[in-house]
Amino acid sequence: MPAGGYFGRALVVDVADSGATSAPLPLDDAVLRAYLGGVGLGTWLLHRLGRAGADPLGADAPLAFVFSPLVGTPLTTSAKFAVVAKSPLTGLLTDALASSRFAIAGKLTGNDAIVVRGRAAELSVLLVDGDGARLEPAPELTGLPAARTEDAVRERFGRGWQTAAIGPAGERGVRYATISHDGRHAGRGGLGAVLGAKNIKAVLVRSATRVDVADQAAVLAAAKDLRARSFGPATAKYRELGTLANLLAFNAVSTLPTRNFTEVTFEGAPRLAAEELHELRGVARNSCASCSIGCEHIYSRKGGGSQRMEYENVFALGPLCGVSDPDDVFAASARCDELGLDTISAGGTVAWAMECAERGLIDAPWLRFGDGPALLRALDMIGSREPGLGELLAQGSRRAAEVVGGGSIDFAPQVKGMELPGYEPRTLQAMALGLAVNARGADHNRSGAYEADLSGEHDRLNGGAAQVVAAIGTEDRAAVMDSMILCKFLRGVFDDPFTEWAALLRPVTGWDVDADELRATARRIVLAKRVFNQREGATAADDTLPRRMLETPLRLGSGRVAALTADRLGAMVAGYYAQRGLDERGRASREAEGALLLEGHTTENSPHGT
Incomplete structure (x- = not known):
């Protein structure tokens, strides 16, 4: 059984x-x-x-x-x-x-x-x-x-x-x-x-059966406790304004990527902010299935209808493309939903194309930062893979840059081919490391190191050893939450995450799992992802950021400058490798790979407690 x-x-x-x-x-x-x-x-x-x-x-x-x-x-x-x-x-x-x-x-x-x-x-x-x-x-x-x-x-x-x-x-x-x-x-x-x-x-x-748990009464008690805690202050932001509440906060601390990562504040941010939209356009709140938080915020659209808006789609289709009209951003988000496009990659690829057009690298004089109708036109071309520009942009910014040339790969907003989310690496340097080394590419959900940057406990403009520890910690926690699976919006509810997650797993599974085992599980999952990628040709050279992030400092006002050099990022990556038990090429030992249970296994080599 x-x-x-x-x-x-x-x-x-x-x-x-x-x-x-x-x-x-x-x-x-x-x-x-x-x-x-x-x-x-x-x-x-x-x-x-x-x-x-x-x-x-x-x-x-x-x-x-x-x-x-x-x-x-x-x-x-x-x-x-x-x-x-x-x-x-x-x-x-x-x-x-x-x-x-x-x-x-x-x-x-x-x-x-x-x-x-x-x-x-x-x-x-x-x-x-x-x-x-x-x-x-x-x-x-x-x-x-x-x-x-x-x-x-x-x-x-x-x-x-x-x-x-x-x-x-x-x-x-x-x-x-x-x-x-x-x-x-x-x-x-x-x-x-x-x-x-x-x-x-x-x-x-279609449901056809039921799944048993080891201790039904204990699961019900744990569910009651977790539900009560989910209504606490750790989730208040998501209930009240949703993730879009991040927009003005990130703008205020100069970490809102704007016009393809050429700026870190956006003058049109107030028009797109949750506070403004909630007052003028908010129509409903909604929850995912089996969720007590209710982070979804629904806004009315011009001409009728409504649209669910979150920070990442507003960032990618708004500030990143220089678009400040909420109606244009809402329409672009709806268009992505209709076509079935990832909003972050769509916005990042279009923002790259806008910069290419302004530099004369692609023949699309109509495609300019701040032009909402042009953004919508580009999305339609991508969704239909229209010959020429639509086909090019359907490949994503990395492949498109390889075709266009002209140094455009240096400002293609991607890591390992995946477009960056709404976090400026030069002003969030723990996040810079998390973005560089993550197996999925530029990602904020598998490496939430921005939490450390914004905690006030570290110098977010000066990455070093503390940022390495923070990035590894957030990556490990994400690995367990994404496998159990629990929503990341609950992460602030847990004071001692691995211990508390083990306490949730025990009555469900019947295993005598503890915090140390779950920490080992996290490391195993992170390593298994890296081993898969290396099997597919990934190398240490892929654990980096676009040259723009490493060679172009940002002026933040009041004489402050945010700079992330290749040497600084390289030192953090080396520290990450060392703490992960990897060699200087970012590779695991044969012994470590052998413990992943990827090539066959018996009950004798069960990983319990490792």
Whole structure:
């Protein structure tokens, strides 16, 4: 019998057959305890099922929907799942998390993960329930946004199914296309393009069973306690104004990336701020499935309708592109949702193109910073992969810069091919390290080192040993939260995170897990991601930032200057390698790799307590 919270198997589905063939992959307790679920288990699955050097958009490339031991319990924010694959944007491991009823229904198909391989003969939907998997042709869904796809399949197959779908950008192979469900998105890294390359428009799941926990009474008590704590001051910002509250705060401390990272404050920030929009346009608050926080804030749109807005989509489609009109930013965000585009990569790629146009490197004189209609036009060109500029920008800023040349790679806002989120590395130098070394590329969710920068405990303009420790700590905590899975907005609720997370896992699984074991689990997951990327050709040279960040200081006013040199970043990266037990090339020892349980294992080499 598997541990509580698990079924002990992944369902591997090959959609190359017109009827879809599937087979269970047993997952023993050693693997489940070593990687937990979510991002951790997804990393293990990609190692085991993904061929080294495979084309991310090839038929044999696996894409895994991965659940966790907490899904289906009453623990707040636990209705989340991970999607894990090799990224068509970076060529490396990528994962994205999302919250929705899809997570609960997917887990209750009786599987800890659903892995999709192959390519269907025509555009189809994949249905998975207690009877296994089947494929249904669905050419009538071609070109539909994800939300309309969900409506169409619900009408065709019934309301008992939960749906994760792609939009037109995923069908057309845009390298940063998303997978969407319930109006939320597994956004980063181009997972929608991977699903689209398999000719799968949507995956539908339906509950068929229940999952047992080891101690139901203890789980209920823990859920009651966690729910009460989730209403406390640690989550007040998210309840009251949502993540958009960061916009004015970041502008005030000169860390709001503006006009493709050429400036750190934006004169139009007040027009886009949560405080302003809440007063003038706020219409509703909403929550993810099984969540007590309610961070979603819904705003009215010009001409009718509403739009969910968060810091990252406003940053990327607003200040980063120099656009200050809220109606233009709202419209651009809605357009990304309709097309199925990651807003951070879309905004970053368009901002790079705007700078290229202003420098005369690309022939698009209409594409200028601050021009909202031009932003919308560019997004439409990307979503349709219009020949010329649309096709170029659909590749992401790194690949586009390699085509355009002219030194444009120096200001392409990306790490490992993934566009940077809304945190200026030169004024947040712990975050600079986190962005540089992260396995997914430029990322704020797998490395939340900005927390240390903004804590007031470190000099955020002078990265060094303290920033290395802080970056590792946030990366480790993220690895566990993303694998259990719990929402990051709960992180401030936990005073002693690893101890408290272990206390949540014990009554669910029945394991005698403790804080030390979870710390080891975090290190294992982080290392397994790095080993996967090295298998795919990543080297220490990839653990860096764009030259603009390392060669162009920022003037902050009052005579202050923010500078991050290559030598300073290099010293922090070297410190990171040393503390991670890596060699000077950023590689793990054979012994350390052997302990990851990636090449087969027995109960004798169980990682418990390591």
